[in-house]
């Protein structure tokens with residue numbers, strides 16, 4: 001089935017919203033204002049999920065996607081938009097979630113801080129490997145087929161060079177069961193997980209705002225190094241005091257600067273490798289007695305009863321578990337800083353924090369992921 005639609009706006013999740021014959025239509029890879037002929041891929045309740053068959057009248061915000069894999073590769077879904085339109089769409093997605101999911105009427109003014117590099121910015125990636133098809137790249141859109149990618153335009157040049165190196169490697173050198181390869185870059189080279197032949201699980205280093213962080217491809221580290229300083233500044237703002245907690249702390253990106261401002265900081269992280277690096281990072285910076293807890297955040301919070309001035313949480317995309325939000329409310333910190341990579345789960349959790357007596361003070365957003373619909377948001381709350 002195919003029909004004509006006009007795209008109204010971009011929704012959280014990155015799809016274009018349109019209406020036709022009493023149905024809501026979600027169109028992938030669309031631009032607001034596009035007049036399109038679309039084909040329905042699937043139907044779910046009153047929503048039709050559709051893809052573009054023909055661009056009848058292109059939106060003024062539409063550009064020719066420069067990457068030859070765009071549309072097939074599942075990695076980027078915003079290359080059809082001018083960079084300004086990408087930023088505007090991300091701001092609208094955040095507002096939409098805060099309004100629709102959290103029920104906020106008055107959303108503080110904010111804009112999305114652009115990435116200094118719109119291309120060649122990513123310093124981590126997961127490359128899918130299909131030995132049978134001899135393909136290395138990313139999953140195709142909506143499929144588990146591997147799109148064979150020779151040049152990924154959002155990778156840092158150092159990582160693109162590593163992709164070419166991996167692609168030049170004899171298939172016989174790859175571990176027989178290798179299905180994907182995590183890669184990360186740093187100031188001192190690259191790291192791979194799992195490591196094999198010359199692709200090693202090296203320890204990496206990155207300096208941000210004068211702090212030195214070590215990590216490797218097995219640990220989380222933010223993907224866009226050019227915005228790390230501004231992200232840390234926004235997450236901490238002018239926070240200072242006696243006691244702070246850093247939840248979902250990774251290798252200590254926020255723990256280290258928090259230790260410069262608070263007398264005592266407790267960090268919590270469930271990945272053992274990340275905890276090992278965090279302890280090392282803190283020790284190297286002179287914080288011998290700093291506490292990094294290798295635990296699930298919800299479990300660890302059950303054992304805490306200290307008075308807390310400031311809680312920073314930076315959960316994965318699924319957001320914080322209900323039990324985590326409940327325990328944060330029980331601990332009653334003066335201020336909370338929520339760093340999120342998913343506006344929808346952020347809005348769900350903020351709703352509970354606000355119902356628990358907190359006020360949203362400020363909001364900032366950062367385009368850590370140009371050419372995709374993803375966006376990083378920082379929200380400060382106060383009781």
Ligand SMILES: C[S@@+](CC[C@H](N)C(=O)[O-])C[C@H]1O[C@@H](n2cnc3c(N)ncnc32)[C@H](O)[C@@H]1O
Pocket residue numbers: 220221222248249250251252253254268269270271274295296297298314315316317
């Ligand atoms: C978005 S990352 C943030 C890491 C760090 N704040 C940073 O910016 O580098 C989320 C981190 O939470 C950890 N994590 C995920 N679920 C967790 C849980 N239930 N308890 C503790 N840590 C968890 C992951 O291993 C990951 O390091």
